[in-house]
Amino acid sequence: MRFLTTFHLWPFLDTLVSYVVALVLGTAIGAERQLRQRTAGLRTNALVAIGSAAFVDLGQRLGGDVESIRVIAYVVSGIGFLGAGVIMKEGMHVRGLNTAATLWCSAAVGAIAGSDMIAEAVLLTVLVLTANTLLRPLVDAINRVPTDQHTLEATYTVTLTAPVGVAGPMGDMLVEHLEAQSLPVAELSTQPLGGDRLSLTATLVSTNVPSDELDAIVEHLARVHGVVHATWQARTHD
Incomplete structure (x- = not known):
């Protein structure tokens, strides 16, 4: 059985850590989206993070760092199609841009976790949650400022x-x-x-x-x- 020749305990444990970290961090990002009843919620962000981690980890296991970099490039371009699915235009208004950007960041978190940079993945997750929560009052405050017609394009x-x-x-x-x-x-x-x-x-x-x-x-x-x-x-x- 080929499984017996390809299975190695320590690389497997390394993969397990990457997958679990991607799941936990993707779930944290998705939970915030789910609380706000966005189109792409908890499960979507978690799956995006896990999938990105899996592809990057697989490329690294089979071809090393050079191959994982190539896989990351495909993940970046591929997640764009998924993000486009949550963007909707209603008349003059466009909805879903923030959710699409969050999916993109979830993919980045998964790719970083798949590259075994756990601390960096945690840092990015904290920054994404900060942007989606703590920056919201700032956005509301800016929106309340009367528009200056001389600067409006x-x-x-x-x-x-x-x-x-x-x-x-x-x-x-x-x-x-x-x-x-x-x-x-x-x-x-x-x-x-x-x-x-x-x-x-x-x-x-x-x-x-x-x-x-x-x-x-x-x-x-x-x-x-x-x-x-x-x-x-x-x-x-x-």
Whole structure:
């Protein structure tokens, strides 16, 4: 039996320690995610850590440190596909980025444990838990700070409603008014609204525009040119 020739007690105990440490540390990271009812919770993070440790330990046992480094490279790229599965986009909002990053860190913890660097794996686990728990109040405090419009980078759009028959002239007029205010237009798009109306949307090149300037332009279009509906919107960058 090949098992009798490949089994060696001390290397086996070394592997056992790596697996157990990866399980315990992955469980600690996953428990925090589970408490917050995230998509990837306790079992997912624990399995990611154990799997990473197993692949790295196997590469090290069969091919030495050089082979384990190659396996680590594949683990890093492979975990990205798993992390992408927990990222969801809902309209303008993206959810799951923090959970995906936590999975990535769990894989790193497992890879470090599989490389027999137990102290380093424990250290990384403590830092991951710190980032997911102790930094949360700091994030909340920053989010409560009023946004300074002068430092906000966003994609600005100006939209007006026009009859289909005059969409062309209305679009030209919109672009002219914006560029007259030193607001160059990157794109002008149209969207049917039903009946004989459509919306004209001008996307600006600028990423920092004072709101009062856009308010003045929208008010001018509605008051002077008789536009039925004119508005503007700022969408912050991800």
